Amino acid sequence: MFRSRVVTLGVAALVLTACGGGGGEQPQKKTELTLYNDKGAWTKYFDEMGALSKQSIGLGMKPTGYTDSAQYQAFIKASFRTDVKPDLFTWQTGGMLEEIVRQKQVAETTDIWQQAIQAGDLSKDLQPYYTIGGKQYCVPMNVAYWGMFYNKKIFDKYGLEAPETWDDLIKVADTLKKNNVKAFYHTSVLFSFVWFEQLLAGSDPDLYDRLSTGQAKYTDPGVVQVMEKWKSLIDAGYFINPGDKTDPGDVLKNGKAAMVSFGTWFNTSMTQRDLKAGEDYDFFVIPNVNPALPKTSMIFESGPLCSLTKGADPAANKKYLQWWTTAEAQEKWATSRGDVSANPKVSIADKALGTVTKDAGSGKYRLVNRYFEATPPPVLTAALDGFGKFVTEPGSYKEVLDTIQKAADEYWSTHQ
Template identity: 30%
Template structure:
């Protein structure tokens, strides 16, 4: 009898163990096989995609699950430690520039060049965006979303002083002068990392080709043409066109402390929720005009790439998800919630998003450039941000020369 009881107990234990294994998320169950996780440091993405997820499932047969890790350092460490193993994520969000380059150098990313050619471009993803995700002639990323930058302005303040969106750069300067004459600070300059914004915007306005040379390392920070851009910025600073460094640029704009700020379209939902601003009625946006009427103005963009872990056991499912992600219906659902999209064919409800997206995709009349922050090594970015604040504090040609020489000296050390 004791022997029979022992057999029964062993059998029950074995069943329990097998049951636990089946529920333990090992990837062997049919349920687990139909779920693809996307690792991200962007905690709001699961909400942005809430309307898109059922459509992705319908089109791909797979559930997409967002797994956020909002802490930047913890996220970066976790991803880097897993990428060389079979536990590598099938999909994860990352950053363009040197951080993406390092992953490619270590052969940790799946090549998506053919996916772009066969699926993404055909579904309406702007071909220009691929340039920021291309390394050594191959495309290694796909856009989570695309955020465009432009000049927000307070329509009530503009109306009070009979101001309209500028058609030329001279018009823009006249707007600044009119505001100054009436005791209004024209432009909020921002804080912390935002010091690069106006040098970038002005170079896009003065010489978009020079911007490419500069960010590709073909033109030095000490190049006389680059200096000319910073001299223009320092002159505008000295004239009082910009505010002091702020703790909350958005709040100062929203409360009318400043009339304009240069920033990105992902602020729009916050303007609506926190301040009750209606796009196109209370606030609007324009692209900074070119200083030369014969040149195209420049729209700067940010892109958070989705990457595919080359060593992931689920990478084929991840690739399948991405084929669905750029479907018109999926992107429309994403845009309806977030106000952003990765394709040009969606109907954006927000008039500001709609306008600047149309401009960004109008390559005949506008340049489209990846913003400064993603273009250089982190050491150069961090140093340059500090040096640009020195220029903001002392807007003189002497300080411009000193700051640009310091940045170039560091650039030379890193790239001898």
């Protein structure tokens, strides 16, 4: 199974021992690196990056992509104990990265960050997401800002415009409902958390942050109210069947739902379907539920590209990670996928995404760490299961919150 270039399992989806210190670096031995990732659909783009890196720095890269997140994580963790080890691998920030850093499995990248920030290739705003114990680990494989992709032809057909307030969004949903069009996509697997994070961050982002650090409970009134709001949207008939297995890219293209909430990386799904931004589809920032908030809350994520502490060729791994942050590499990476970039020097061709990227970098929005990264892994597991149950049984929300809180109590009783 692990020999294949793309491992499809069907459900959805370093450097020196201490980069900043100590002994001399060993010379590079490898001419091609393996990059294991949980983005099997992006194999084409990883291949293009491997060809460019071979030409640019004499170091190629061969991707092995998974589409099942749980199987991928199991493989990476197993590689810590076996001889089947990736040179490079993708991961998540937050608790999942901290977990494997504490196990001393991830190579430090502090000096790469220092050099990249000085060169203007990485922003200091990203650094905290990669900092554990005062040191940096991995580099940004990608960044993404979350909002709403919408089928522009459906909007045009019914005279709809991108909403500026939450009330506007509900009016759009009501108009679509009257015309027998489902407004929103949601799912009971993996991305079951999307509407929870959006509603909570757009209602009370401080509560959202406290929840992620154990300073608030899932049974607190503000969280209960968010679940009731979510339930009211489901009860209103705005969503498609959460058990629908149609790829969300096809959901939007075919009009099964008029709107899909995802990170800017979803733009790749649109370009893969030969759809044109501004003509076939477009993107808007989701308005706050609470209009009194001083800034619009925007969900943000950044996916790390990492290497192991005991990699086969630390010098080659480091060379590749350094190159990945450069404008040359990021221009190719962003342009090929039609996405945004972690490198501030890279211009974004898509007008809507370019505006969002510029505004997010200027402080216009309150950036909120994506729930998947902000939540400790044991709590996240319980929450994903709980939200998956909720979207199919909306009346179970209190039971779901109680179950998630039990997992949170257990976790935070042993973690500060």
